[in-house]
Amino acid sequence: MSAQTVVLVAGVHGVSGKAAATAWARKPGVKVYGLSRREAELPPGVEGITVDLLDRSDVEIKLGGLNDVTHIVFAAYVEKASAAERSEVNVALLANLVEVVEAASPNLRHVAFYQGGKAYGSDLGPFKTPAREDDPRLMSPNFYYDQEDFLRRRQTGKSWSWTALRPEAIVGYATGNPMNLGVAIAVYATISKELGLPLRFPGSPDAYDALYQVTDAGLLAEATVWAGDEPKAANEIFNLTNGDQFRWRHMWPRIARMFDMEVAEPVPMPLTAYMTDKAELWARIVEKHDLQPTAYDRLATWSFADFIFSSGYDNVSSTIKARLAGFHGCVDSEDLFRTFFASLREDRVIP
Structure with missing residues (x-):
């Protein structure tokens, strides 16, 4: 440069x-x-x-x-x-x-x-x-x-x-930036685990089987x-996406293993209804595990996660134009979720 x-x-x-x-x-x-x-x-x-x-x-x-x-x-x-x-x-x-x-x-x-x-x-x-x-x-x-x-x-x-x-669906982390699918999954999984629940996919059956992609x-x-x-x-x-696609049906059990959790059958469960009352529980989790004191409403936008998890149709973009122009970067999306959740633990965002 x-x-x-x-x-x-x-x-x-x-x-x-x-x-x-x-x-x-x-x-x-x-x-x-x-x-x-x-x-x-x-x-x-x-x-x-x-x-x-x-x-x-x-x-x-x-x-x-x-x-x-x-x-x-x-x-x-x-x-x-x-x-x-x-x-x-x-x-x-x-x-x-x-x-x-x-x-x-x-x-x-x-x-x-x-x-x-x-x-x-x-x-x-x-x-x-x-x-x-x-x-x-x-x-x-x-x-x-x-x-x-x-x-x-x-x-x-x-x-x-x-x-x-x-x-x-960009997967990354920025303090106080709640429109982030990866953080929403991590917080949902953490709360489910704290409650002794398996990790259920909270969206629609069609979304569970549709093709999806992240960046x-x-x-x-x-x-x-x-x-x-x-x-x-x-x-x-x-x-500009990772270059692969996945179905939540196959990715979700792997995400559950990333949190050492059991997985159960999906149940359509709007997170805007079931997660917005969990601020006090999250505060106890933060204190218990000495996490960053990020305000609960600044961690995740549940309506955004609900939209993704209820979109029962394929979401696939061709990345061939970027490749032909000379940008060949790609990422395995399963590896991305794994390393992303590990980084959240390292940064004390989740336990």
């Missing part, structure tokens, strides 16, 4: 942003700034900047003086109830960042940002699989499309390029760094 590489990572305290900042910071001669509205522990080698990307004046004050930025990694997100509001707010986040940085840093080379399965309608119901990057769009509003369109317009005639990466946060970060200076990634979209 050139000593002239300066990377801004927006959303550095999220799972994907933290992983991307970590991967970039490991490269020699790279300066990494992590942007967020809140203060929290940063990865080694990352300098934090507290900034509200929805406040244009704050962005100009905090970032307008940076004249040497070469790369932007956009992993910020704000949830809103309606699709239209979600699109408006999240396009504004991206636009404020890119417009200010572009004006201040003439050597900007690349903007990486993350999309996801919603680009194919995975949140709406059964969709064409394997999903390909050239599949036709759905009806707007869709903030992925709108962010992409903003960058396409903004990039025209410029020397910098953009790349969109489309993961599915290792570290793999996504590797692809982000690769795209930053790869000509074949310029102004392109790539699906």
